[in-house]
Amino acid sequence: MKISIITEGFQNTGYGHITRCLSLYQAFEERRIIPRFYINGDDKCASYLNGARFEIIDWLNHPAQLIKKIINSDFAIIDSYLAGREFYEKISNFCERLLIIDDNLRIDYPESIILNGTINAENFPYQKKTGYEFLLGSEYIPIRKPFWDSAQRKYNKEIKNILITFGGQDVRNLTIPVVKLVGEIYPEAVIHAVFGNKENGEIEKLKELYKDVKFYNLLNAQQIKELMLTADVVITAAGQTLYELAVTGTPSVAVVVADNQKNNILEWSKSGFLIEPIFYNEINCMKKIAEQLQKFKSIGLRKKCGSAGRKKVDGQGSRRVVSYLIERKCAVDKFYLRKAVSEDSEIVYELSNDPSVRSQSINKKPIEWDEHTIWFDGKIKDNNYLFLLAFDREDNFIGQIRFEIENNSAVVSISLTEKFRGKGLSKKIIKEGSRRLFNEYQNVGSITAYILPHNSASLRAFEAAGYKPDGEELINNELFKKFLLER
Structure with a gap:
């Protein structure tokens, strides 16, 4: 499948937007x-x-440049607060189906697949019109990969670590x-404060000023997860981080710092994961934070809130979304295609050495494993070779179709x-x-x-696929019928 992810x-x-799209x-x-x-x-x-394939492109002002790259995508995934309806409509004309990540209608x-993983989004007033599909609620929330499979946390009787x-x-x-406030309420606790983009010089100054506080900068998702599981309580903004805190069962005090977090905190409060909403611009914001920190001295309350969070988020949202898209792709044709990768070497070797496959091949000799690995590694890296594998919705291996490209033509083989x-x-x-093949290699004419x-x-399969008889050719003293498909 060709998957294009468009975000900002x-x-x-x-x-x-990037981090949740990275989860998808x-x-x-x-897979x-x-x-x-x-x-x-x-x-x-x-x-x-994290090493993902990407291009920086100003698609908002230059959509034509983007269209050249995403044309004929099976799915184009768009996560944006900047794009307008006209942009979505334009992109939908050049891909099989749009998946749009939305937070607040x-x-x-x-017409598209609407993904909204916000807590209780299944109750949002989306109009269930013809041509739309909906993946709604926290069971579909894309969270970072280290949080997909979260270990059970330990609830300490005393609060020893605050994040x-x-x-x-x-x-x-x-x-x-908040660092100062926490130090007053829990003078014996270890305070961990995380920043995302502070200069190292600024961090060093803070460490000098607050010698008892552990400051961190630019942590990766695994490091954040470990800190969450260490913490007895977390004070956080009321955005996407709440879903990671929920899946780890971490008792949390959340503060709305942006308008788009308001619904989030209200729904989390209703769920029992949060005690009550706090807004950064309230006069008594710090007082409310202090009150909730005091309440969390109760281990019973911390366990109750943590359990409520885990009931809402199990970490499998991204996997569910991808499974849905694959099943949708397979619903009609019963298969999907993807490019071969190094991990596929063994299944391709076994298929290629199947006696019935060898008997129909130009080269009929059994293939040695060492010979195969050299060939396979070369082909998946060859820009003039399109190596596709077919799978069903449960990822059972169906077969392979390969195209060897030379100049303006290609030779196909299938098994x-x-x-x-x-x-x-x-x-x-x-x-x-x-x-x-024709979509990805514009120079290939046949x-x-x-x-x-x-x-x-x-013979029947190629004719049914639109190939036309094109004579015969003797190869290795064996006569083969030729079939041709032109662009």
Whole structure:
């Protein structure tokens, strides 16, 4: 499948869209489907992408540049507060289906799959119109990969560790006032304060001023998770971090620091995970934080709140979304295609050495493993080779279709595992693979298939996929029928 992820991220607005899209990217990657990011953002975006494939492109002002790259995507995933309806409509014309990440019914979106992982989003007033699909509620929330499988936490009788994290930007400058407040209420506790983008010099100054506080800067998701599991209580902004705190069962005091967090904190308070909402611009904001910190001296309350959080978020949101998209793709054709990756070497080796596959090949000799690994590693890295594998919705291996490209033409070969033969899949895989080849290699004008005359199933499959007879050719003293598909 071709998956394009379109989002944005700037230092002045934050990188939250990127981090939650990365969660979806990693869930695809887990299924060995490798998407590509297209980010309207600044140079700091790369530090949030953990090695993901990406391009920085001002798609908001230059959509034509983006369209050239995402055209014929199976799914285009868009996570934006900047894009308008016209942009979504334009992109929908060049991909099979849009998946739009929404938080608060921001605009009237065009026909698409709407993903809103906000707590209780299933109760939001979305109009369930024809042409729309909805993935709503915290069971679909994309959170960072280390939080997908969270260990049970320990609740200490006494509060020994308190974590303070107001996001990468700390836009309301709450960290230091809260550090002082916590020090007064819990003088014996270890205070951990996390920043997202402080200069190292600033961090060193803070360490000098507050010698009893542990300051951290630019932690990765695994490090944040470990701190959360260490902390007895966390004081945080009321954004995406709450979902990670919920899945770890961490008792939390949350403060709304942006308008789009208001609904979030109200719903979390209703769920029992939070005691009550706090807003940064309230006159008694610090007083409310202090009151909730006092209440959390009760281990019973901490356990109750932590349990309520875990009931709402199990960490499997991104996997559910990806499974939904794969099942949707497979609903009609019963398969999906993706590019081969290094981990696929063994299943391709076993299929290629199947006696029935070897008997229909140009080279009929059994393949040695060492020979195969050298060949396979070379082909998946070869820019003139499109190596696609077919799977069903449960990721059972169906078969392979490969295209070797030379100049303006390509040669195709296909083989299916025994379990999936005779089900009418070959013609569909040939058709889809050929379409993919023409889409990705604009210079290729034709594809040729070489088929043994007695292989009637393959002859029928290629003809059904639109290939036309194109004579015969003698290869290795064996006569093959040629079939041709032109662009």
